Amino acid sequence: MRAFRRTVTTNSAMVLAIALLAIPRITLAQSEEVIEVGKFSSAVVGGNFPEGWKPLTFKKIERHTVYTLVRDNNRVVIKAVAEASASGLIREVKINLKKYHIVQWQWKIANILKKGNVHRKDGDDYPARIYFTFEYDPNKLTFSEKVKYAAARLLYGQYPPLRAINYLWESSTPIGTMVPNPYTNRVMMIVVESGGDKINQWLTEERNFYEDYRQAFGEEPPMVSGVAVMTDTDNTGEAATAFYGDILFKKR
Numbered sequence: 006m007r008a009f010r011r012t013v014t015t016n017s018a019m020v021l022a023i024a025l026l027a028i029p030r031i032t033l034a035q036s037e038e039v040i041e042v043g044k045f046s047s048a049v050v051g052g053n054f055p056e057g058w059k060p061l062t063f064k065k066i067e068r069h070t071v072y073t074l075v076r077d078n079n080r081v082v083i084k085a086v087a088e089a090s091a092s093g094l095i096r097e098v099k100i101n102l103k104k105y106h107i108v109q110w111q112w113k114i115a116n117i118l119k120k121g122n123v124h125r126k127d128g129d130d131y132p133a134r135i136y137f138t139f140e141y142d143p144n145k146l147t148f149s150e151k152v153k154y155a156a157a158r159l160l161y162g163q164y165p166p167l168r169a170i171n172y173l174w175e176s177s178t179p180i181g182t183m184v185p186n187p188y189t190n191r192v193m194m195i196v197v198e199s200g201g202d203k204i205n206q207w208l209t210e211e212r213n214f215y216e217d218y219r220q221a222f223g224e225e226p227p228m229v230s231g232v233a234v235m236t237d238t239d240n241t242g243e244a245a246t247a248f249y250g251d252i253l254f255k256k257r
Contacts, residue, residue, distance in 0.1 A: 043252030085236035093235035111250025121176035
């Protein structure tokens with residue numbers, strides 16, 4: 006999705022940030038070995054999303070991706086169906102990556118996008134992505150950037166996230182590619198899966214999130230402030246179906 010699009014020139018990190026500001030902050034216990042931020046398997050088919058998970062829609066985008074709880078492979082998961090549409094599911098959380106280095110999730114897609122391209126604004130669509138934001142830290146900003154963030158705080162009552170990382174299922178870009186989002190270098194795109202060889206297969210992904218952040222931005226990570234799942238096809242005008250399983254953080 007045009008780093009969340011778009012008819013206006015808004016980037017994805019800021020739009021997601023604004024949406025997250027409206028959700029009560031949830032600080033999860035940091036003493037356990039595992040923190041389950043997306044326990045979709047505990048939900049009920051056709052019922053409400055797990056605690057803290059909310060729809061994310063955009064005023065300028067009329068068609069929204071549809072997210073539902075379904076049973077697949079003998080467990081409850083999120084099903085996302087996009088038809089030239091864009092929206093997501095988000096949850097605000099607070100996670101210390103210095104304690105919880107590893108992020109793990111499950112996903113499956115039914116198709117890839119023919120026009121998807123992580124390097125282009127008009128190709129910034131993905132059948133599946135996991136989106137993480139990071140807390141505001143004034144020590145990592147220039148004076149002019151601090152002024153912009155202060156203005157956003159006055160408007161929304163809270164500082165927007167500082168940076169963001171997207172883990173992607175891309176159309177053709179090689180796995181392992183790490184590039185800035187075409188709209189802003191404060192959002193880093195990391196290709197975890199690519200192409201159609203694994204279509205209709207459930208995959209479990211595991212990343213050293215701590216090291217990914219250090220490689221992406223060349224600094225120690227601030228606190229994670231939010232997580233989202235998103236299937237979007239508003240730029241390419243295509244259709245996509247994806248499934249998302251549980252998302253969790255683990256100590257190394």
